[in-house]
Amino acid sequence: MRAAVGPGPQRSRDRVHCRPACGHRAQSSAPVLDGSFEALADAPRSGRPPRWTREDLDALEAMLDTAAAEGTTWTLPALAEWLRRERGVNVDSSWLSVLLHRDGFRWKRTRDSLRHKAGPALQAAAWERLEGLRLYG
Template identity: 35%
Template sequence: MYAWAARWRNAQRPKDQRLRDAERSGRPPDQRDQITQKLTALMSTTPTAHGYRHPNWTTPLLVAHLAREHQLEVSARTVRRALHGLGYRWKRPRFVLSRRDPNLRQAKGSSRGD
């Protein structure tokens, strides 16, 4: 309170600036926008296009790629949050059988060879 009153009595500054606080450094800006831009571009490609031997992007692979290629040191949790914000949801990849040839005869059943 005393410092506030002393600043008010300071006649060297205009009245509207006497009680105004000085600029503070505050919290450093986060990398959220930069990470979001990089992830948007990465998710439109496959890891094989970037030289990895993985068919799908994983969180650890994205963290490693951001650190190596873009010098962005981020945690896996940060990447997961950014992906969630972009609308991506985690789902375990499933093996999908290809469709059978309709002309292929099933091996069980008749043993006559017809």
């Protein structure tokens, strides 16, 4: 009875250019790759090229390493200004933050503290005075 209705499933698959494994769904018209990595090469990108180069970020990284060894701290706007002045690269400080995070830089906000100026003898004397002032126990 099937032959009276129309062509069989194999013939209809041949007409829509389908592989037998995919059933009756039509195959896309995308070109078949030969399996080499050259077939996956990026096309030229649209838009403006980046303002910074890898060499600019390497120079910034070297400067930050030197500054860390000297104990100097930097803000992102100051780093952006350094790149503009020394390398001629205009980068917004918020984008510079993203670039530095991509390279593995992490930072914390500096805190004001006087702990480094405290003398151990003075602290012990102050603790003794405080012990005498306690009203409980």
